[in-house]
Amino acid sequence: MRFSRSVLAASAVAALAMGATTALAAPASAAPNTTPQKVCGSGYKTVNSAAVGSLGTVYLTYNSTNGKNCVTTIRTNPGTARDMSAWIYVSDTDAGDQDYGTYTSYAGPTYVYGKAHCVDWGGSIDNVYVQVYGSNCAALREHRVTFTR
Template structure:
């Protein structure tokens, strides 16, 4: 799925507020929804990993708390890396002992009253008062809790705003989209906010497509031409390298010789496309734009 600026705001509003219409305006600048979208939380695991979250399988849960696991056995996640869902300052890094059931807990403050909690950690990798960046390792998945409380390894994750538990627990938002309560499996887009796009050209175009050509768009991105030998279709997508997660002007096009050009153009967070077309025995022209850089091919790759 492609994340344009409009989609990110629209999907999150519809899912978390439940009352917005498709034509609803963007959230008010100081609203709670605007603040959580601006914080841009990501899944608390390394880029590309798939994790399943559940909010309804623990009698200890209040409101929108989530337990995360992956793997086929109860202990499969023990020791797996946990990362910061957003940048901020570590407010707590301590074993809670008999105080509660959190065991090893890291709490990160993100400003505007927002904070995230990472509980039951096996190891804590950060200290109170430390500044952390989004995607930075803060610990590992564990099963620590209060004495005598035997639990299987998992990450207990919460988003809170302000004080007054459990009323201050908020719905979790990852990559601009509200978590699909009560349970959902997600792939992490927590890629450190740096120069790694979490998507590949093959992922955008779909199963069976292989890259046959590409062109750099300066430092802003790369446009790819792919071919699917199973159905004879070509596909073009432009993947961004900068301003990842922020909707900026990006485009991709594919033109089969003798037919009208097909274009996907707009403000997108990660990529433009896929643009697909069948070109049996014909040449294609393809290209795209990211930032200020543009690529336009000649008619080529005839018959493929």
């Protein structure tokens, strides 16, 4: 009888330990499964970002080797596909790129040559939209707009 109790006690401790490990591991699955550099490319560095409410972040990145900017919108909690977008525009060259669709993790990448130019960029997740105008223009101040539809 004594052996049975110790086996039961050991089993109970093991089950509790497994449950604790599972409980501690669960939040890791809520973390984004990508980064702006994974989406845009290894030569791109984040130069600006804007929160899309609590749903995610739009990132503006720049590659000094090729002079291009890249924008991607990354969800905070990937999962079921949702309407998302990422876009970038350079008004003085009339160049732009956009990506709109239904995605589980991120929208983009979108690219435009932006060396020595002000850029407008933004993105959305569901009905939350972020727009940044006149960004990365040296001494000029950018203008940010966040709205829902």
